Amino acid sequence: MLEPGTPWPTCEGFPLSLLAVLDTDALAPWLGDLLPAQTGLLNFFYLDSDSEQCDPAVYELALKFDTSDPQVGRVIAARSAHAVETNPPVRSSVFTPVAWAASPGFAFPDTWDPAWRTLDLGPEADDRARAMPDLYIEELLTDWSERPGALDSEDIAFGRPEFPTGSSPVGAFPRAEDPNDYHHLLQLSGYGPYGWGLGGDDGWMHWSIPTEALQAGDFSRAIATPDIW
Template identity: 60%
Template sequence: MDPRTSLTALRDFCAEHLGPGLAERVAGLARPGFALTPAAPDQAAGHSRFGGDPLLEPGVPWPTCEGLPMSLLAVLDTDALPPWLDGLLPPGTGLLNFFHLDTESEQSDPAAWDVVRELGVRAPEAGCVVAARSRLAVETGPPTGASVFAPVAWQAEPGFVLPDLFDDAWDTLGLGLGADHDAVQAFTYELHNGLSVPGEPRSEDLAFGRPVFPTGSAPLLPDGEEAESYHHLLQLSDKHEWSIGGDGGWMHWSIPTRALRAGDFTQAIPTPDIW
């Protein structure tokens, strides 16, 4: 299904539950995303995968936090994603390498826990995204102290993602109190409890789209930042060899939308969901 057809199906679905006026506003909150699921090598979205070694341009330093090396958690090959992002990324963005300081796996350096305990797992310094142009990127072995996780290739299935029940995005509708507010609230609870949305990417690992918050939390952004000024980059569930611990323990990275459109991934930050 192409993006236009999928978005029309989503609007029709919302209209069935909310009526045409509200449906258009609610469907306007949907963002294109990609369900990431294990794939055979010939079905993978380019170099997209969980784990393995990062793909970096020669000379790019390995990211660190307080002098400790971060660990590579995932690679997203944006050049190989289906063309659903509608100009959100600059052409030739290439590969995105997602790093975070490992504190929970059997490989983790005990000193990392001391750092995260002081800074907090949500600290921008504890994670980063390093972009690399596909034609220049090479697999880069880790320094001592970085964890390496078994690679799992991903395929990427596109679709549109509505906000999670706990996402502040619903507040941007400005519904106040009344029938419209009650209708949308009932709709979001139905979505949360399993109402099937046509064409929605179905995977606990997700590229772009909107984040899910199994702990009942919300986007954890720097103080004073508006959630809708950020764009979701990647969601990793707690089903992997790596974990951030706690209850829930789903990892996310987000980036200011203006930085995403400019291709400035130095502004990407970890926005985990954890209690």
């Protein structure tokens, strides 16, 4: 869903593949002033070199880039009133559409989230607690596992990302930027009903963006931060 005249994103001339379209207007009641009003639709793209639909010619190109290189992933905004359904170019993978319905909730940092680095555990915390602060917190809060409103979904928008392999987004950002200065945009699980796969046996896609760029509506600075296993 792009505005007329918006070019389909490419990587060295090869078309990226559309993996999701997110309607931020529908999420506005929960987002507050996180992003500019009437941002509209966000189109999430990535260079598909792993699914059954991918063009064989992309394999060699994909080897030239890291999975989080800005050229292999893109987020393009489109104002809802101006966006039109756009046919994908030849060699771009096309997947069966799956409709989403949003449910609000609280997304908590997982074990590997860099947000834990900002938490002051106090002088009584030992080395084990500092190495695994999430487990330390769980031990302090006996009802942590039953926290009200916690999201239970592999597909999450504007929440805390989960990285099942423990890789986390640390090191995925350019110029060794602090991951805590970034905001998570979308977590998209692997196979399931979507019919696409990412690397190895499976993988989850993530897209993140510097918080100040998000608030300014500059989605050109968004990057893919996938978790592959």
